[in-house]
Amino acid sequence: MQRNPDRPPCTNCQNEAVINKGVVCEILPRKKHRPRVSRRKDGEPRNGIPSAYQSGAAESTSVEVEEEPLPDDSAHTYIGDNRGPRQSVYDLCHPRVPQEAHTSPNALTAGNISNRRTVFQPHELEYISQQGGFSWLPRNVSDALVRCYFAHVHFFLPVLEPSKFLDAYTTKENQDMNLLLLWSVFLAATNFVEADVLQQAGFSSRKAMKRAMYKRAKCFYDIDHSSDTLTLIQSVLLLSYWYSDAQEHTGASYWIGIAITLAQSIGLHRDPNTQSRNISHSQVEGKRHLTCRLWWTCVIRDRWVSLAKGRPMRIHDEDHDVKLPVMSDILNEFHTVSPEAQRQFLPPDLDKLADIWISLVKISDTLGRILRMHYRLKGPKPGVNDIDSLFHELYACQPPPLSALLDTSDIVRLHDCHIQIFHQAALTVLYRPYVLNAPASFPENSSSAWQKMVQGRARAAASTTNAFLERIIELDAVKKIKPMFITSLIPAMQIHLFDCKAGNALQANLGQNKLQLCMLILDNLRDTYWSAGVMFRLFDRAQKILLSQGNDSGPLASRNLDSPSMATPAPPPAPVGQDHVNTSPTDRVIPQFDHFPSHGAPPISLGGGMLHPNTMPGPDFNAVEQILSPGFYLSDVDTQSLLMNYSAHPADGGFPANYYDIQ
Incomplete structure (x- = not known):
């Protein structure tokens, strides 16, 4: 402590100042110390939490919030097309950078905070x-x-x-x-x-x-x-x-x-x-x-x-x-992936796998047009030209078969089987109304030859699906099946189930055998995919219903109908510049099979007359005709009803009575 005679003494020092002849004290400032540094290394997680996710409660009081431009008033923001009122206003506010409803790369990150730390409370x-x-x-x-x-x-x-x-x-x-x-x-x-x-x-x-x-x-x-x-x-x-x-x-x-x-x-x-x-x-x-x-x-x-x-x-x-x-x-x-990461994580034949995905894009794009044509609530009924046009689109995007090649990996063969089945599913969806809901579904201007041809194509696609299922089994790759695969399997299963209703015992048994292969696949997927268990139960119940009806009406048939003689279908119209060749399912040309008899299942009638696929009521699980409807699907309520009233498989966890209360 140092005395300063030129300054007034503090209260505590007044008495001492008298004693020391008026000399008062001066308080020296405290020594400055360096801020403490944490011994924890940068980036080291605290309590198992990555540094990027540490709590920011302590720092939040000192952070200055900067005012940012409104997200919809930025030159880098996608503001939509001309149907919105902002377009003309934007042009007035930003005349030098007019936006014509197209994507800016900066719009992918502008307004986002990807460069900021993730701070959780x-x-x-x-x-x-x-x-x-x-x-x-x-x-x-x-x-x-x-x-x-x-x-x-x-x-x-x-x-x-x-x-x-x-x-x-x-x-x-x-x-x-x-x-x-x-x-x-x-x-x-x-x-x-x-x-x-x-x-x-x-x-x-x-x-x-x-x-x-x-x-x-x-x-x-x-x-x-x-x-x-x-x-x-x-x-x-x-x-x-x-x-x-x-x-x-x-x-x-x-x-x-x-x-x-x-x-x-x-x-x-x-x-x-x-x-x-x-x-x-x-x-x-x-x-x-x-x-x-x-x-x-x-x-x-x-x-x-x-x-x-x-x-x-x-x-x-x-x-x-x-x-x-x-x-x-x-x-x-993939070109910039390190060689070590390529060896450790990437599969072989990347180019072939990429080509398969591009085929999937094209097939799915065409499938969207098929679904809109068949299942729109408003609009004209599709004609022969509409159906044939979509067939040619699907034909053009049919992937070349790779699964039979010896120089490809098992992963490529499995992917190829998937894409081939997706393609056959799209074909089946295109033609299944003319099998499952004939003759009411036929276009008015269609000839009998055209009707037989499209029914043959539907059955050919369903049979080809089974051929690729066999290849997946041969690859021992059923457990590697993708989730979308189950959806692609259902159209073929509907065709097979419909053929189980044939008046001819041999044809009914053939349809039953084909359906059983699909059921075998679903059964093996029940421990992986919840939807596989649902579809397995649904078709299992349908088969039991047909079997019980068949005991009175013939082999697996709900009706004893007179069947016309077997007929050989006319070959499909070949794309321009190509000749039709009858080949195996693995060749590029879609295979054609002899027709089954046209059992002529009558239009679905549930008390309300003829039904369009889009106006189907909720499914009755005791009515096989509804399961065979081209527009059949399971809503969440219907699915729950099916599960609550059907015995469960151990692979699906048992589904006890209180299943939905304990999840």
């Missing part, structure tokens, strides 16, 4: 921890899941950027990975991992592991603060692999709807190459491959879920102008 961190969101899987388990994703998911759902994902996964120990996306990848891949991987991960069944992966992904989706829109689209498309029971609304249709809404909100449904704004070519190319894949993945999932659920499609051809993908759209991003 303490209660959010607690919720994520309770759901297991920060519980890492053993490294060998996560490696197996990543391999399964690229082998069995990516080339039917190519939503990831392979180089970016694998770089983050292999070099940064998951610290900078988006955990919503990571758990979504693991959910989709769980369908295909081996049984020993499930055990190593600590799960008793595949369905149990899927439920855990879904919960971990969904908790991040529920409280997500930082994922950019593209990452959200990637994640929810992968989450569409989830479905557990009829009471849960967050199934495939729910997540696909979110993906489509998000994609349209940033203009992914518009061709970026046609936009007129001042964007460099490199900016457009930067995300073009990914956005093209994401949009067409939305289209694919929309078409097949519409077929499975009997619901309207969300995407219409006239509302988007994105060009069909090419090989570079899916292969370009």
